[in-house]
Amino acid sequence: MSATPPDVREPVAEDGTATVPRRPSRWWIVAVPVAIVTMLAASGYRVPVFWWESGQHHEIADGEAEEWVAVAEQTSDAHGDLTRRYSVRLAGLGGADPAYVARFDEFRLADGMVARTVRLDFRADPGQSLKNCALTLVDDEGRQYRVGHVHDGIGPKTRVCVPEETPGPGLPIIESEVRGRLPEGEQPRPREWSVSPAIAVPENATFVELRISFEDPDYVTLRLPR
Amino acid sequence: MGENVALGRGVLRRARTYVSGRPTTQKAGAGVAAALLASAPFGGLAAVPEPPPGTLRLGQPIQVGPYEMVIDQVVELPDLAPAVTPQPSERVLVLDAHVTLTGDRPEYAVTLTNHVTVAGGGVEVEGRPSLYFVEDSSRMSGFNPGLTYRLALTFTTSGPWQGDVVTVRTNLVEFREEDRQTLDPDAWVGRDEVEWQGSLPLVRRT
Amino acid sequence: MRRTVASAALVIAAMGLGRLINDHVPLGDSADRPFVSTGEVGRPVVLDYAEVTVTAVHVTPTVMGNPASASGGRWLVVDTELLARTRPTLMSGFFLVDAQDHRWIASTRGSECASSASLSTGVRHYASFCFDVPRRALGGARLVATRGAWTSHESEFRRDAVADVDLGIAGSEVDDLWAQQEPLDVRESGPVPPGEARR
Structure with missing residues (x-):
């Protein structure tokens, strides 16, 4: 073993003048964090797709029961971006009914479950699309009871938050449809209305909030009195 | 003229020096390359010709990926209610077939319907075919292996078929342990290559 | 150097x-690998998102419906009770595994035969799954129930909870089951218990 390793020794040119010492490459020290960030970004698409857009994660408005809450929700249709505007007030929860009665579902509940109505008042322009809303009651244990979502087993699917006979327009899904246009023969929705859809819940549950959601991840929270 | 000869000799000499200075492995490689180039006029560089598609006949078992299919007849109908009801101007072309899934795992029907096409007749064929049970006209969406079903592979055509024969083609469907396109392991992947082709007689029913 | x-x-x-x-x-x-909870007919298997109970198992050549559907092999019909525990849950994965560890998927052919289940929290859901299978699939068959649908690379229920219920078919029973001719009336899936009419 010589005293000095060959590649850290000051190289000396033939004419005796010293040249710049040769050093091991250090560029990878910069490259490593760049590589890690690139890797995380490349696999990060899973976060929006499988988590953010597949559940209720973004509270866009909130308020107490019996107070009006104004909501402006960013959404889009076949023609581009738009804002869904409405005001909502939670008037309260109805009593307990052992039978679940909805448009296509009528049956007796079991296992200590009852049907409770959610009384909601709405105000909105008749041109706003308010079909396809889901209502979720959350209890003090964090359990969620929902009606109106496309994957819900029981209850109405599209007309939870709007009047049965005058639900108003839907969002255009193809470009030939016109925003805000009603089907032939349908009357426009009133500017103010009330709904009271039923949700199947345990009789002894204590509810802390009601969530209103049209599209994940956005939702509106209306807190119930404790 | 003489100058040119001298120049040529000079180039040759330099080339010879260069070649003799190369290691043996490089010389061998160059030899192989030269032999390959020399074979080019006789087809040495041409791609291996793809085998022509097998001839498809009625009643003959053919393999489409994991499926064994026997086409019993080809029928044209104005509609196949309740399964298929096209516009009055359109027609339904049905491959009446017996299909068995081979292998030991289930498959979805698209692995079959994506790879069977019909042509000829001077009409347009709309999209991919659908698959129904002949017995009860319910839709067939997934197969379990080892069972044979009589199924109707239905194509909707833009109008009445011209002529008495239908050209039926099936594509080559390969099993890949690792598919580079989908990154799925053990997948059946269709190739853009006709494996079976035949002109089958058409039966018209009203 | x-x-x-x-x-x-x-x-x-x-x-x-x-x-x-x-x-x-x-x-x-x-x-x-998913998290597997095993069980048997008549006892609930508790997963973190749902309870899965196999209530009955039938073998028949014909499932009644409109029209009645004859099997290619035999129908193995599995009646289940499903209950979401804490939040609304969509279960799309219901398949059979036989004694040789082969998979068999459910048929959507009988109009009342279910292929998935939308569960409202706390509301019991009754669903029957119909499998058209050859004789070799019967002995030792198990029902696997989970949220993700079956695909050939089984990627839809990775690291998810899975119920694996032994259907209790002994190898010696297979011949008798195969010989049964009684057609089966499959009931529509939903929140109404079998045997009770909708109100």
Whole structure:
């Protein structure tokens, strides 16, 4: 073993003048964090797709029961971006009914479950699309009871938050449809209305909030009195 | 003229020096390359010709990926209610077939319907075919292996078929342990290559 | 020069180590394998998102409906009760596994035969799954129930909870079950218990 390793020794040119010492490459020290960030970004698409857009994660408005809450929700249709505007007030929860009665579902509940109505008042322009809303009651244990979502087993699917006979327009899904246009023969929705859809819940549950959601991840929270 | 000869000799000499200075492995490689180039006029560089598609006949078992299919007849109908009801101007072309899934795992029907096409007749064929049970006209969406079903592979055509024969083609469907396109392991992947082709007689029913 | 040889040796050793880890450490198990809870007919299997109970198992050549559907082999019909525990849940994965560890998927052919189940929290859901299978699938068959649908690479229920219920078919019973001719009336899936009409 010589005293000095060959590649850290000051190289000396033939004419005796010293040249710049040769050093091991250090560029990878910069490259490593760049590589890690690139890797995380490349696999990060899973976060929006499988988590953010597949559940209720973004509270866009909130308020107490019996107070009006104004909501402006960013959404889009076949023609581009738009804002869904409405005001909502939670008037309260109805009593307990052992039978679940909805448009296509009528049956007796079991296992200590009852049907409770959610009384909601709405105000909105008749041109706003308010079909396809889901209502979720959350209890003090964090359990969620929902009606109106496309994957819900029981209850109405599209007309939870709007009047049965005058639900108003839907969002255009193809470009030939016109925003805000009603089907032939349908009357426009009133500017103010009330709904009271039923949700199947345990009789002894204590509810802390009601969530209103049209599209994940956005939702509106209306807190119930404790 | 003489100058040119001298120049040529000079180039040759330099080339010879260069070649003799190369290691043996490089010389061998160059030899192989030269032999390959020399074979080019006789087809040495041409791609291996793809085998022509097998001839498809009625009643003959053919393999489409994991499926064994026997086409019993080809029928044209104005509609196949309740399964298929096209516009009055359109027609339904049905491959009446017996299909068995081979292998030991289930498959979805698209692995079959994506790879069977019909042509000829001077009409347009709309999209991919659908698959129904002949017995009860319910839709067939997934197969379990080892069972044979009589199924109707239905194509909707833009109008009445011209002529008495239908050209039926099936594509080559390969099993890949690792598919580079989908990154799925053990997948059946269709190739853009006709494996079976035949002109089958058409039966018209009203 | 010695340094070059050392770093080359290091790179080769690292690659060899990677290969060894890849070949001999069961990484796939920890990355893909679902969490399996086993059970038997009549007892609920408790998963973190749902309770799965197989209530009855039938074997028949014909499922009644409009029209009645004859099987290619035999219909193995599995009646279930499903209950979401804490939030609304969509269960799309219901398939059979036989004694040889082969998979069999449910048919959507009988109009009342279910292929998935939308569960409202706390509301019991009754669903029957119909499997058209050959004789070899019957003995020792198990129902696997989970949220993700079955696909050939079984990626839709990785690291998810899965119920694996033994349907209690002994190999010696297969011949008798196969010989049964009684057609079966499959009931529509939903929140109404079988035997009770909708109000």
